[in-house]
Amino acid sequence: KPVMKYVPMAVRDNIRTTQYDGNILTELGLLKVDFLGLRTLTVIEETVKLIRERHDKNFNINNIPLDDENTFNLLRHGKTVGVFQLESDGMQKLVRNLKPTVFADISALVALYRPGPLQSGMVESFVKRKHGKEKIVYDHPLLEEILRDTYGNIVYQEQVMEIAKKLAGFTPAEADGLRKAMGKKIFEEMEKAREHFMSGCEKNSVVKKIANKIFDQMVEFAKYGFNKSHSVAYATISYQTAYLKANYPLEFMASLLTSEIGHNAIGNDSAENKIVKYIEEADSLGINILPPDINKSYPKFSIEDNKTIRFAFTAIKNIGDSVAEDIVKERKINGPYKSLTDFISRNNSKQFNKRVLESLSKAGAFDSLYQMETIELKRAQALSDISAGIDKILSSISQDMLFGSMVKEKLKITEHERLKNEKEVLGFYMSGHPLVSSKRFIKMISRYSIEDIINGNIKEGSLIRLTGMINQIKPIKSKRNEQMCKFVLEDLYGEIEIFVPPKIYKEYSALILNDTIVSVSAVLKESSFTELKYELVLEDISDIYSALNKWGKSLVIFFNGKMLMSEEEKDIKPLLKFFDLNKGKCSVCFSIDSINGSRYVIETDFRTEISRNLVENLDRILGSKLWQIESE
Structure with a gap:
């Protein structure tokens, strides 16, 4: 029968709704389903498409193994930027501490990383028990089967239901009633259930003191109880994104970056710029993000080779889907663009106005069309051509339509102006930064x-x-x-x-x-x-x-076993002499990766001063990637 036969209906903003809230609908016996939109599902879908195009046409995300070593290694190291539910700073720290080894750990992480468990000390106990630093205690033998996966801790509402059924003989309906009371924090109903629970435990020969203690634990759990079915569903998506990142990082990062287009307000300094965050993460994974190029970019972030992603047209301010698609369509039909003149003549429509062209130019999309030596000269020439309307060359094009009133001034661009322009249209500095x-x-x-x-x-x-x-x-x-x-x-x-x-x-x-x-x-x-x-x-x-000298507590120099045993090992004797002559408070340590995969950190007797001279010597002798300073 139509819903209106059961409840009164209303129409608000062309959306039909019931006049009863969700709780009343449930009491009337109607089914209430929550549908949540999740952008991560699109990231997974787009990544899967790329994997099928590039690697395995039969790849199915639902068939991935749940014990993949690459995935758990990524999680143990806290490399969870872009991983669903696990990418916040606090969660990254928790993941590193827990070092998950099975899927159940991920599900528990999702359930535990909330104010209640964090404030109660339960999370710390969970981590200690996982690593054998705290003894796992079961107050009754029947609890072991129920709480084994969560190391003796009550983490889920479903565990409460199982405890009530196994220890006190609750029916499934009665156990679900207890779950609802705890889930909705209805403490009066929970106390009513205590008598039933105690009576049932007595019939099953559970000592009264133990039964009371267990029920008290369940009441305490009610303050932060989480539904296991929700947690497992979230954890499944967490695991899938972690798996994709660990095994197909190029495809995953391209899809992740694309997912932020339109959700990353350029010019809004109060909002987190996740495109910047994800570009940084891609860089840490050895993936290079190339700037937009009129002959190589596509509407979305695209994979250019096995280590490279090309910046998307639609991630540039003022460049919409229609403009981006027209650029690519014309390029596919008639070949690469040879000059700015060629580009404008082949994309002669009202949507390719001065604002669009300037945004493309400021983003560096026209750089490859100019032969000047520096980026500054290329951008200056492109903006100058656009500003002048290049009317001497394109006399056949209606300049009023394209450019409005034309300015003949020749533009000059400094490095600062170039970077400022990039930040204006991309939301960040692409080709460089004074701080890079x-x-x-x-x-x-x-x-x-x-x-x-x-x-x-x-x-x-x-x-x-x-x-x-x-x-x-x-x-x-x-x-x-x-x-x-x-x-x-x-x-x-x-x-x-x-x-x-x-x-x-x-x-x-x-x-x-x-x-x-x-x-x-x-x-x-x-x-x-x-x-x-x-x-x-x-x-x-x-x-x-x-600052490096003031806050640096240790200078770490990295070696590996092969390097130490090689005849071509780097000669660090000049560095050791420098340490000896420039004494300070910063300790000097050697971090050695052995051939068998173990890492050893050895603190030497040297204490040195950090200075520009030392940094230059470190870079000259070791290279920039074989040393770092750890600060307080």
Whole structure:
């Protein structure tokens, strides 16, 4: 029968709904189903399509093994950026601590990473029991079969149902009633069930004291109980995305990046830029992300070769699906574009207006059409041609339609302007960043980025250390006429204003210069005068090498067994001599990967000072990837 025969209906915004809420509908015996949209399913679907095109035409995500070693190795190392439900910083830490080895561990992770279990200490106990650091205790032998997979902890509502059935003889319907009471936190009903539970346990010869203790544990569990069917469903998607990332990283990252198009507001500094995050992750996996190219890009992020993904047209500001598809369609029919003139003449429609062309140019999509030596010259020429309307060459095209009023001025672009243009249309710096050359040092010095502040991951009042570039210095005077200032600190993820009190300014003013890369220690304060609603109050500032020396606790040099046994081993004697002559507080350690796969860290007797000279020597003798500084 129609639903209207059972409940009153209403139409709101052309959507038909019942006038009863979900709880009443359930009580009336109607079926209530929640349908949730999940972008991750699209990521999986697109990845599977790419795998079938490139590797295995019969690949089926539902047939993957649930004991894949690559997948669990990825999880144990916390490489879960892009993995469903497991990519937050806190979850990455929990995954590394737990080191999951079976699917049941992943399901438990999903259920446990919530405020209740975290605050109760249950998560810590779960991890310790998993690794044999805490004894697993079952208050009654019948509990072992029920709680074995969760190391003696009650994690799921279904476990409560099984306990009630096995120990107290509840019927499935009665056990489900207890589950509902606990799931909805109806404590009155739970207490009513205690008497039934105690009576049933007595009939099954369960000691009263033990029965009471078990029921108390179930009541405590009700504060954070989670449905196992939900957890397993989530964990299945978590495992599938982890499997794809571990075994088909190129296909997975291309699909993951595409999934963020349209969901990553360019120019919105208050929102996390996940495309940047995923490009960083791709880089860590050895995947190169190439900039947009008018002759090589497609509407989506595309795989160019076995180690390369090409940036998508539709990820550029002002480039919609229709424009992107027309560019590719024309290219397929008539071949590569030979010049900007050729491109415009072959895509002569109203949607290819000045704004579209400028966005493509600022993103670097026309770079390959110009023969100049530098990117700056190529971009300047492209923007100049667009600005002038290239009317001398394209006299047949209606310039008014394409360009509106035309400007004849010849444009000149600096590196700063080029990077600024990229950030405007891509949401980040693509071809470079003033900080890129110092990126590895920034990671050595700072545990946080400005993005952590933007995303609310840092509490107000926290003293944090950031590394970035100074700009927009504003000198100001205090009420006592003391000199102080504000400046903007920019890193690879965003920017934030920093206030410098008079006393700190007097001590560090020589270091506060525009375009200077510095490391700051500052306190996070709420502010009603900035877009971020926060600012930092400076306490300490250093140049990047002084910061490395100040905060560095150990210099780690990496070797492997083959390198040590090779006749071509790197000669580190000059470094050892340098350490001896430049004594400081930073310990020197050798990290050695043996031929059998084990890693050994040996702390030497050297204590050295970190300086520009040392860094240059390390790079010259070892190369940039065979050493790092671990900071406090």
